[in-house]
Amino acid sequence: MTEPLRPGLGRRSFLGLTGAGAASLALPSLETPAWASPRFPSDPFSLGVASGDPLPDGVVLWTRIAPNPLAEDGLGGVAQPHQQIPVRWEMSRDESFGARSIVRRGVASATPDLGHSVHVEVDGLDPHREYWYRFRVGNDESPVGRTRTAPALGARPSSMAFAFASCQNYPAGFYTAHAHLAEEDLDLVVFLGDYIYNGPGQGAIGRGYLPAHEVETLPDYRIRLGQVKSDADLQAAHAAFPWVVTFDDHEVANNWASDDVDPDVPVERFLARRANAFQAYYEHMPVRQSQRPVGPDMRIHRRLTFGDLLDLYVLDTRQYRSDQVRQDRRADPTRTMLGDDQEGWLRQAVAGPTARWNVLAQQVFFSQRDFTAGPDQGFNDDAWDNYLVARNRLRDHLAAVGTSNPVVLTGDVHMNYVCDIKADFDDPSSRTVATELVGTSISSQGDAAPNPVGDQRQLHENPHIKFVNRDRGYVRNIVTPTEWTTDFRAVDYVSRPGAPIRTLASFVIANGQPGAVPV
Numbered sequence: 001m002t003e004p005l006r007p008g009l010g011r012r013s014f015l016g017l018t019g020a021g022a023a024s025l026a027l028p029s030l031e032t033p034a035w036a037s038p039r040f041p042s043d044p045f046s047l048g049v050a051s052g053d054p055l056p057d058g059v060v061l062w063t064r065i066a067p068n069p070l071a072e073d074g075l076g077g078v079a080q081p082h083q084q085i086p087v088r089w090e091m092s093r094d095e096s097f098g099a100r101s102i103v104r105r106g107v108a109s110a111t112p113d114l115g116h117s118v119h120v121e122v123d124g125l126d127p128h129r130e131y132w133y134r135f136r137v138g139n140d141e142s143p144v145g146r147t148r149t150a151p152a153l154g155a156r157p158s159s160m161a162f163a164f165a166s167c168q169n170y171p172a173g174f175y176t177a178h179a180h181l182a183e184e185d186l187d188l189v190v191f192l193g194d195y196i197y198n199g200p201g202q203g204a205i206g207r208g209y210l211p212a213h214e215v216e217t218l219p220d221y222r223i224r225l226g227q228v229k230s231d232a233d234l235q236a237a238h239a240a241f242p243w244v245v246t247f248d249d250h251e252v253a254n255n256w257a258s259d260d261v262d263p264d265v266p267v268e269r270f271l272a273r274r275a276n277a278f279q280a281y282y283e284h285m286p287v288r289q290s291q292r293p294v295g296p297d298m299r300i301h302r303r304l305t306f307g308d309l310l311d312l313y314v315l316d317t318r319q320y321r322s323d324q325v326r327q328d329r330r331a332d333p334t335r336t337m338l339g340d341d342q343e344g345w346l347r348q349a350v351a352g353p354t355a356r357w358n359v360l361a362q363q364v365f366f367s368q369r370d371f372t373a374g375p376d377q378g379f380n381d382d383a384w385d386n387y388l389v390a391r392n393r394l395r396d397h398l399a400a401v402g403t404s405n406p407v408v409l410t411g412d413v414h415m416n417y418v419c420d421i422k423a424d425f426d427d428p429s430s431r432t433v434a435t436e437l438v439g440t441s442i443s444s445q446g447d448a449a450p451n452p453v454g455d456q457r458q459l460h461e462n463p464h465i466k467f468v469n470r471d472r473g474y475v476r477n478i479v480t481p482t483e484w485t486t487d488f489r490a491v492d493y494v495s496r497p498g499a500p501i502r503t504l505a506s507f508v509i510a511n512g513q514p515g516a517v518p519v
């Protein structure tokens with residue numbers, strides 16, 4: 001619901017609108033009653049602000065009116081829960097929000113059916129430019145967020161910096177990594193899933209999950225997301241950069257696959273749960289209307305393009321996959337990871353035309369990972385290894401169509417890895433056709449537990465794996481037309497706040513030469 005800036009209003013500050021200007025600002029017509037003069041006993045912007053999915057001319061702005069995010073409706077009985085709440089937003093070329101700096105403004109409606117969340121799809125912006133944004137409801141003003149549009153289609157940006165992260169189990173550790181992430185100089189953050197966990201975990205650091213049971217209902221998921229998003233470090237990372245998000249399993253339930261979570265749970269019951277999870281997820285993420293779920297279905301796979309430098313294919317390896325099977329059935333050719341529609345969409349997209357770097361932002365381990373010492377092999381049945389034919393089909397397609405510089409980004413495993421994606425994983429001398437970068441968790445599993453014997457075994461059994469590490473943190477990437485530099489950023493502990501950040505290791509991928517090499 002964007003509103004082009006009218007010249008008469010452009011001379012007024014945001015604060016000026018609260019006086020006489022506010023009364024004269026026409027609100028959009030609303031189907032249900034609007035709460036015209038909302039008053040809150042506590043900060044309605046307790047969950048902060050966010051932006052996401054940048055285009056060359058626009059970006060999504062997000063907030064949620066939640067003075068009591070741990071109440072079922074976020075409002076906590078303090079307000080008119082069945083009314084819509086008009087939320088003003090504005091976007092500025094600089095932090096001053098001065099009259100000449102504001103470029104767009106409007107009024108969005110925070111509605112009860114979406115937990116009073118707001119998703120504003122701003123358009124009409126300049127490409128490849130920083131902007132600042134903020135919201136206002138009643139007399140309350142939100143924190144200021146900073147965002148950035150994508151380069152114009154066909155533009156030739158000289159570099160792009162982005163980080164990817166995943167797995168922020170709240171009871172397991174403090175979000176110190178997010179505090180450091182917010183201080184980086186980035187264009188974008190990509191989040192690969194496990195934004196929340198579904199279980200009742202209470203941990204040992206005073207960050208026990210609410211509600212204190214396995215989440216299943218819409219209020220359950222709202223409270224869980226509200227609790228996690230109350231974290232100041234996470235809010236800082238959202239306010240600093242646009243994010244591109246996808247989910248993994250724990251946003252819904254552990255290791256779910258399509259409509260199946262457990263043989264004992266009827267499909268209808270799981271789909272009702274999935275609908276609750278998706279609705280609450282949508283309500284809390286800076287994604288577009290095209291990602292809004294319909295019942296248990298949510299299209300999260302999508303493509304974002306950053307000039308001629310980088311194409312980002314955000315994937316969904318949960319919603320359409322075949323169920324996990326025992327290892328002796330992993331080569332069943334009928335089994336799928338992406339589902340026919342998403343796989344077809346991806347195959348067509350990577351066949352071109354594309355940008356120079358083609359990035360698959362996805363969840364589970366793509367390369368072969370044999371855990372069993374000696375000639376026998378043992379694999380993770382939740383990863384692409386358990387979907388052998390689908391994995392090899394995608395890998396072989398990338399090679400056959402000559403996709404430019406394919407790089408697979410992975411979360412899920414709470415460890416850092418660098419892998420050569422081989423034409424034949426069982427033949428170390430076969431061609432390297434793509435690169436996989438696996439990022440550790442923000443907090444999941446708590447403080448790192450070194451396992452040098454296990455790490456050595458993995459490296460020995462899997463010669464295509466170049467790097468293994470168990471620290472907490474995130475992965476920073478600086479991409480230019482000629483090379484991609486990756487820095488594995490780590491904090492030494494998450495069991496208490498305040499850990500400094502350091503770079504554990506750096507790797508470079510040269511344009512046209514798949515496989516990352518240490519620097």
Ligand SMILES: [Fe+2]
Binds near residue numbers: 167194250412441
């Ligand atoms: Fe995880």
